[in-house]
Amino acid sequence: xxxxxxxxxxxxxxxxxxxxxxxxxxxxxxxxxxxxxEDVVQDTFIKIWEQKQxxxxxxxxxxxxxxxVRNNCIxxxxxxxxxxxxxPEQTPEPEPEPWLSLRERHEALNDRxxxxxxxxxxxxxxxxxxxxxxxxxGFSYKQxxxxxxxxxxxxxxxxxxxxxxxxxxxxxxxxxxxxxxxxFICQLxxxxxxxxxxxx
Amino acid sequence: xxxDIDILFAKALGGGFSAEEQQRFEEWLMADPANxxxxxxxxxLWSEADDVFGQPVFDTDAAWARVAAATGIQEQPVKTVRxxxxxxxxxxxxxxxxxxxxxxxxxxxxxxxxxxxxxxxxNQSLVLPDQSQITLRKGAVIHYPREFKANERRIxxxxxxxxxxxxxxxxxxxxxxxxxxxxxxxxxxNVACDxxxxxxxxxxxxxxxxxxxxxxxxxxxxxxxxxxxLKKGVxxxxxxxxxxxxxxxxxxxxxREEPFRNVIKELGNMSQTTIQFDPxxxxxxxxxxxxxxxxxQELEEMLTDxxxxxxxxxxxxxxxxxxxxxx
Numbered sequence: 001x002x003x004x005x006x007x008x009x010x011x012x013x014x015x016x017x018x019x020x021x022x023x024x025x026x027x028x029x030x031x032x033x034x035x036x037x038e039d040v041v042q043d044t045f046i047k048i049w050e051q052k053q054x055x056x057x058x059x060x061x062x063x064x065x066x067x068x069v070r071n072n073c074i075x076x077x078x079x080x081x082x083x084x085x086x087x088p089e090q091t092p093e094p095e096p097e098p099w100l101s102l103r104e105r106h107e108a109l110n111d112r113x114x115x116x117x118x119x120x121x122x123x124x125x126x127x128x129x130x131x132x133x134x135x136x137x138g139f140s141y142k143q144x145x146x147x148x149x150x151x152x153x154x155x156x157x158x159x160x161x162x163x164x165x166x167x168x169x170x171x172x173x174x175x176x177x178x179x180x181x182x183x184f185i186c187q188l189x190x191x192x193x194x195x196x197x198x199x200x
Numbered sequence: 201x202x203x204d205i206d207i208l209f210a211k212a213l214g215g216g217f218s219a220e221e222q223q224r225f226e227e228w229l230m231a232d233p234a235n236x237x238x239x240x241x242x243x244x245l246w247s248e249a250d251d252v253f254g255q256p257v258f259d260t261d262a263a264w265a266r267v268a269a270a271t272g273i274q275e276q277p278v279k280t281v282r283x284x285x286x287x288x289x290x291x292x293x294x295x296x297x298x299x300x301x302x303x304x305x306x307x308x309x310x311x312x313x314x315x316x317x318x319x320x321x322x323n324q325s326l327v328l329p330d331q332s333q334i335t336l337r338k339g340a341v342i343h344y345p346r347e348f349k350a351n352e353r354r355i356x357x358x359x360x361x362x363x364x365x366x367x368x369x370x371x372x373x374x375x376x377x378x379x380x381x382x383x384x385x386x387x388x389x390n391v392a393c394d395x396x397x398x399x400x401x402x403x404x405x406x407x408x409x410x411x412x413x414x415x416x417x418x419x420x421x422x423x424x425x426x427x428x429x430l431k432k433g434v435x436x437x438x439x440x441x442x443x444x445x446x447x448x449x450x451x452x453x454x455x456r457e458e459p460f461r462n463v464i465k466e467l468g469n470m471s472q473t474t475i476q477f478d479p480x481x482x483x484x485x486x487x488x489x490x491x492x493x494x495x496x497q498e499l500e501e502m503l504t505d506x507x508x509x510x511x512x513x514x515x516x517x518x519x520x521x522x523x524x525x526x527x
Contacts, residue, residue: 009273012271012273013264013273016260016263016264016267017260017264020258020260020263020264021257021258021260024258025253025254025255025256025258028256033372034256034258034351034352034372035352035372035374035383038258038263039415039416040416041263042263042266042267042270043415043416045267046267046270046271049267049271049273050271072416076416112245112248113248113249113251113252116245116248116249116252117252134210134214135214135249135253136253140215140216141214141216156207156210156211156216157207159207159210159211159214160204160206160207160209160210161206162210163206163207163209163210163213163242164206166209166242166245166246166249167206167209167238167242169245170238170241170242170244170245173245174241
């Protein structure tokens with residue numbers, strides 16, 4: 001499976017160029033800090049080069065990478081929590097779950113996109129994780145299910161819930177009336193409340 | 201049925217339809233033009249969301265350079281812009297600046313918009329593009345970009361410097377300090393580094409100190425009054441009891457109710473000179489409590505003052521000093 005060293009290097013380089021930005025954006029949902037997100041992704045690549053060179057040619061490498069990045073983020077966050085490491089000027093104590101809220105500050109986004117983020121952050125954590133793997137990482141349902149150790153059926157349901165948000169948002173943007181907004185938020189709270197109960 | 205439609209929507213957009221589901225979804229679309237319109241609206245929003253997930257943009261080239269270095273992969277040489285000035289002119293200019301001023305401002309040989317600052321003859325203060333203030337100790341060098349990137353403020357340091365970093369939660373301030381990486385959001389602190397060791401002392405705020413080779417595993421967060429040290433790959437922390445670590449900058453050294461032996465130890469550390477007690481000195485004499493401040497005094501003057509109040513005397517022994525009880 002492994003080719004010549006030069007071929008392997010080129011595969012590694014191409015993989016890095018293609019996936020780096022996407023993986024950093026994914027890691028950022030967990031780390032909430034761009035530098036830390038980059039550190040995790042770079043470290044993951046280095047480990048793959050050092051320990052898993054034979055996987056570079058495999059069709060599953062992208063899936064393997066994203067899963068490794070996710071696991072590294074979570075174990076780092078857990079470790080930080082144990083060590084009581086904190087960043088006072090930054091986020092509250094980080095939980096190993098992905099958030100999109102950090103992106104709100106990017107000025108390139110319009111109001112509609114900001115609303116999308118706010119809505120997605122109201123989703124239950126598992127649902128958000130599923131959505132990010134499918135939408136951001138382009139995972140198949142089966143891959144997302146394997147990564148998160150849940151059934152494909154659950155992935156389907158969670159994606160359905162995420163899509164419900166999109167459907168409600170289109171209705172909101174279509175109408176745009178204030179009372180609709182209020183209804184929408186109530187609805188979201190209700191959804192996340194119910195979903196949280198059904199998960200735990 | 202409602203929930204069912206959401207699941208079908210998700211598959212229509214994210215993939216994963218079975219033949220039966222595909223069929224069912226198409227029937228649903230055909231059933232009512234309103235259905236199709238609803239789906240098309242969601243479809244538009246779905247692709248709009250791509251822009252959300254396409255943010256922020258990371259610097260892949262810079263990251264690759266770091267990973268290539270860590271994995272030992274040879275990279276094609278990077279283009280650097282050089283100014284076409286013959287080296288003898290550079291030497292001449294540098295010598296002229298050196299002779300005339302106390303401070304050397306060098307932009308030659310720097311890739312693109314990097315600025316190199318070097319405090320040649322005395323400590324030197326400067327203001328970075330983000331208004332952060334730095335005092336370089338004599339002999340220290342920093343490199344920083346003419347303009348900081350949107351997502352971080354990164355500089356490199358050799359030697360010692362005191363930093364007062366302006367707060368910017370969204371743009372961490374990162375210092376490459378020898379084998380260590382020092383990261384802050386907005387604080388004041390002192391960094392001393394060479395090839396073997398990095399020493400970071402925090403005056404206000406909090407500072408993250410990491411091993412540059414294993415930033416994930418080896419990291420500490422330092423708070424005011426704490427000192428972090430990275431030496432031979434080992435991170436350790438200590439508490440600083442006085443501001444004497446800033447002696448090089450302020451010229452002030454003050455001791456509040458410290459035992460004599462601690463004062464002597466501190467003077468030795470700070471001046472990088474060996475100062476020892478004569479073996480005949482009694483423990484009680486070394487434990488005398490001292491309360492003293494110095495400002496802009498030479499080491500020997502300070503020793504003289506100390507000996508006066510502790511009934512001791514000092515003498516020069518080779519490169520160092522010995523303190524003994526006065527007759």
